[in-house]
Each structure stands twice: as C-alpha cells, then as structure tokens.
Amino acid sequence: MADRDVELLAIGAGPSNLALAVALEELAPDLARDSLIIERNKEVSWQPGMLFPEALSNTSFLKDLVTLRNPRSRFSFLNYLHATGRLDHFVNMGSLTPYRAEVADYLRWTARSLALVELQYGRQCVxxxxxxxxxxxxxxTTTLADGRTIGSRYLVLGTGRDIRIPEVLRAVDRDRVVHSTQYQKRIGGLRKDLPYRVVVVGGGQSAAELFYSVQIDLPECRPTMVMRSVGLNCYESSKFTNELFFPSFVDEFHASRPEARAQMLAEMRPTNYAGVAPGMMDSLYRQVYLDRLSGRSRLQMITMHDITSARDxxxxxxxxxxxxxxxxxxxxRTDLVLLGTGFSPQMPWAVRRLAERIGLSDVAVTRDYRLVVDRPSTAACYLHGVNEQTHGIADSLLSVMGNRANDILRDVLTGDHLDLTPVTAPAVAAT
Known part of the structure; x- marks a missing residue:
C-alpha cells in the first residue's frame, strides 16, 4: 500500500505540467481535486541558470500555457500582467516576446493561482x-527521497531532458565545468576581481548568452568561445517555417512516415538549435568589435575545432x-569551462528506468502522448516534451503545451487508456 493514493500524479512543476494543471481545473474539476503535482525544488523554477536581466523569450506571449487552447482563460499571460499591474507597460513596450524573467514569474503566478490541483514542493522522485x-x-507507485510512496492510476512525467555534458569533459574537475542550467548560481559564487580564463563551448543561443554574460559577471575574465561550426548563425525564423510550430502541425507530423519525419527535423534544426537570436547576435558582434577597437584582445572565438581530449x-x-x-x-588552458551544449537527445533517465521496470525494449507513445505498454492495462503514463521524433520540433517548447495538455486530458477522460489488448505505435529507441 502506498502512503497516499491519487488518481493522477504529475512529476515536475515545469510549464508542461502547469499547463496540464490549468486544463484540469478548467475542463475536469473533479479529476483536478484528485490530482497532485510534485516538484523537487522549493518553488517553480524555470531556466534558473539563464535568467539574465536582458534575456528575451524566443516565443510569443500568446503561446503561454493556455491561450491557444482557451483564449478566455484566467490563467493567460495577459491576465498575469493585469493581475500584477504591468499590462499597460507591457503593451506600451510593443513586443510579442516577453523577458525570460517575466515568463518565469508568470509560471510561479500560475502555480499560486491553482485552486483545485495540489502542488507540493521539495518532493523528489527517486x-x-x-x-x-x-x-x-x-x-x-512513485517513491520519494524521504521514503514515502504515492500511488496513482495516471502518471505524467514532465521532468524535461537530461543536460548534455560532452563525453570528453566528463572526467575533468566538475567544479570547473558549468552547464548553462547552473550558470547563475555557480558564477554568483565566484570572486569578481580575478582574471579567469574562461572557455565557452557551443555555437548556439545558450553559448552566445554565456559568452555575453560572463564578460559582465566576471569583468576581469578572458573568455574564449570554441565551436565546431564555421561560425555563429542566426535562427532561421521565416513565418512560413514557423507554421511548423503550430499545434495543428502535430497531427501532420505524427502521421508522416518515419523517414519523412527525420527529414523534416533535419531541415527544421536551424529554427531551434545551433542558432542565435538576431538581437543577441548583434550585441555579441558589437562586443567583439569594441574589443578589437580598444586593442584589449580580451575576446576570442575559435571556430571549426573539435575538443578531442581534456585533462586536469x-x-x-x-x-x-x-x-x-x-x-x-x-x-x-583554462580555469573555467561553460557549457552551452543543451540537452541530451536520449530519453531522460527517469523514462528509461521506467521502461526497464515495465519490460519495454523501446519507448513509444501514441498520438496523445501515452506510453505504449505491450500488455493489458487500465492505467496510463504520459510523456511531456521528449517526443520530438514523433511529434515534431515544437514538442519541447511552449508553443504546443496548452494543446498537448488538452490531448492528454482528453485521452484520460474518454477512456482511450483502457488498453486491454497490446497497442503498437512508432518506436523510439530507449537508449
């Protein structure tokens, strides 16, 4: 027997599960009252390592947790602005993209605004x-770090992907290697007056932000950016390719042949990976230009190089x-390595572990994000944000979260999870 039983347990209080909580409160209040979200941190914490003061979201404020599903929702970003007294100022700014710190605060506001779904902090799933x-x-049965257990019929995993640390850097002193998700906390603990030699690894938005910010946060440092690409490139962001981020495109992508999905993902890669936002690109180039103009030669970029070994x-x-x-x-030689290397394309550790426990050799999900179990089942598990190969490049982004929450909830409420015969779906390797 579990220490507590709920109908639906969602692990991780990130944007995906907050969107699900909003959908539960608006569409299924009875189920909402028997639902629980657990979060290992002490508060809702979205991209804490990268909340630089001037960092903008790459997504329109209209692609919040709910607006594309329900434009009249009280949980919208616009209502958040109204409730916090900043709507006039935001409108006057004339921008579709809010600051990243605003998005983080909106998510905390949403969590505080939930009336039916219970959210518990400091509860780590092991x-x-x-x-x-x-x-x-x-x-x-979900086991927590304190030894307590929670039983549920429905399980929703929204823990995100595992961070990517290049294999070549895994054996060196971890105190000197900082992934972008840890940047603010780790850099904040360093002395500001020392001439650190800093290497930034990567050629995308995260690496560019690290390179830009470390010059401000460690004003005496000498940063070097190392990338294997020929140079930094802007995101490909035409309005035509942006239509592939529409929630409605998920159906089209999912119905395509596996080889067609792979081709679409390859062609869409410059829209979300290995690219830099135009504003950041301009700021970065001005930094480099002024460094050359001053004759300091403080900044360096090394392109078309691989890191082939590393040692302490x-x-x-x-x-x-x-x-x-x-x-x-x-x-x-360097004192500090900053990683703008993103996240692993593999299924997260928690998903792989769960697949092993069930006896699955592959991880596959249905169109409604339900984990395919090849045995009779009256329970269901749903996976947030890790289904890019079958659901498209927007799967890990805010663009589809409100609609995905609706898809999952519809699957639960209509009883499609009652799989008394094995279900087949396109497989994704669990490696």
Missing amino acids: DIGPVWTGGTLTGW DGDEIVLELTDWRTGAIREL
Missing part, C-alpha cells in the same frame, strides 16, 4: 514502479583542440 494485478497494469593539470583544465579542416592540434 523511483517509479508499475503495479500489476493479474497480469494487467493497474497503476504506478593542477588548478587548470587543458583542452586539446583539433582543427577539423587540417587535423592540426593545439592546447588551450
């Missing part, structure tokens, strides 16, 4: 196991850089 009754999957040497890290054009090798 294990999830299936409950079998006579060979039928009938529920889930006393109080510094030594990186081996290989020029992929010529094969020439050089050493770069």
